[in-house]
Amino acid sequence: MKKSSLHLPLASAALALLLMSAENVRADDAPAGAAEKIAAALPAEAYAKPAKPRKLLIFSKTNGYHHGSIATGKLAFTELGKKTGAFEAVVSDDLSNFEASKIGQFDAIMFLSTTMDPFGPSEAESKTMTDDQKKEALEKEEPLRKSLMAFIKSGKGFIGIHAATDTFYNWPEYGDMIGAYFDAHPWTSDKQVSIKVEPGQEKNPLVAMFDGKSVEFKEEIYQFKAPYDSSKVHMLLRLDPAKSDMNVQNIHRTDSDFGVAWAKHYEKGRVFYCSIGHNDDMYWNPTILRHYLAGIQWAIGDFKVKTDK
Numbered sequence: 001m002k003k004s005s006l007h008l009p010l011a012s013a014a015l016a017l018l019l020m021s022a023e024n025v026r027a028d029d030a031p032a033g034a035a036e037k038i039a040a041a042l043p044a045e046a047y048a049k050p051a052k053p054r055k056l057l058i059f060s061k062t063n064g065y066h067h068g069s070i071a072t073g074k075l076a077f078t079e080l081g082k083k084t085g086a087f088e089a090v091v092s093d094d095l096s097n098f099e100a101s102k103i104g105q106f107d108a109i110m111f112l113s114t115t116m117d118p119f120g121p122s123e124a125e126s127k128t129m130t131d132d133q134k135k136e137a138l139e140k141e142e143p144l145r146k147s148l149m150a151f152i153k154s155g156k157g158f159i160g161i162h163a164a165t166d167t168f169y170n171w172p173e174y175g176d177m178i179g180a181y182f183d184a185h186p187w188t189s190d191k192q193v194s195i196k197v198e199p200g201q202e203k204n205p206l207v208a209m210f211d212g213k214s215v216e217f218k219e220e221i222y223q224f225k226a227p228y229d230s231s232k233v234h235m236l237l238r239l240d241p242a243k244s245d246m247n248v249q250n251i252h253r254t255d256s257d258f259g260v261a262w263a264k265h266y267e268k269g270r271v272f273y274c275s276i277g278h279n280d281d282m283y284w285n286p287t288i289l290r291h292y293l294a295g296i297q298w299a300i301g302d303f304k305v306k307t308d309k
């Protein structure tokens with residue numbers, strides 16, 4: 001055997017590692033200038049004074065598509081909590097935070113663009129697993145699922161941002177809790193869309209920052225499938241079909257019902273979901289940041305807002 005052939009596998013392994021870490025650095029870094037833009041856009045104060053110091057877990061593990069904007073979101077939510085004093089953000093993908101003995105330290109949990117089954121083995125890992133190993137993995141996941149659901153039902157908060165509805169298709173109770181599953185994004189991130197406040201909700205404190213006006217920007221907007229039922233949630237924002245491009249692909253719905261943000265109760269818990277958050281600049285849009293803050297404080301339980309569903 002020649003010397004070079006001995007070294008080749010090692011060299012390519014090192015190269016692969018180098019490429020992987022370069023990729024990780026990219027995925028974990030917000031774009032240049034993001035911190036300054038976020039700082040300039042943050043609201044000065046909280047909507048409500050926290051009843052006690054609040055802790056928000058920001059969980060963004062992906063098991064499918066990984067949004068580059070997760071890094072920007074982590075930064076924006078961390079700074080939002082710091083500047084307003086509304087909460088302390090704990091940014092972590094450590095699954096042990098969901099264990100029954102640890103989850104109680106949080107007041108609310110945010111799923112920031114999580115995808116697929118973030119508690120389970122990756123798709124690549126699953127491919128090499130035997131049926132017994134898959135069963136074992138699911139058994140390991142079960143206590144975490146139970147403890148997350150018990151946490152919410154007991155009166156805590158859950159906040160879903162963007163791909164949080166592209167998550168846990170294999171867990172119907174999660175779909176019921178968040179209120180929808182993703183069904184394609186007919187409006188891709190480069191499409192100009194118009195988002196309107198749900199008629200009648202103009203004065204609702206969770207959307208009052210829009211002053212009853214629509215916002216227009218380029219953003220990826222989702223379409224939802226069952227268990228989505230806009231009559232069963234407290235709808236806050238919608239895509240305005242009259243002012244958005246409807247000649248886009250993959251529109252499956254015939255009822256023009258494209259909810260964007262809603263609030264809902266899940267037993268004693270409060271669930272706030274907003275599908276905005278694909279593009280980085282959403283995290284330095286002053287109106288969207290205010291909307292996120294109001295939703296987070298409502299889910300935590302400090303911002304008392306009448307929500308009937």
Ligand SMILES: [Zn+2]
Nearest residue numbers: 067162220278
């Ligand atoms: Zn997206």
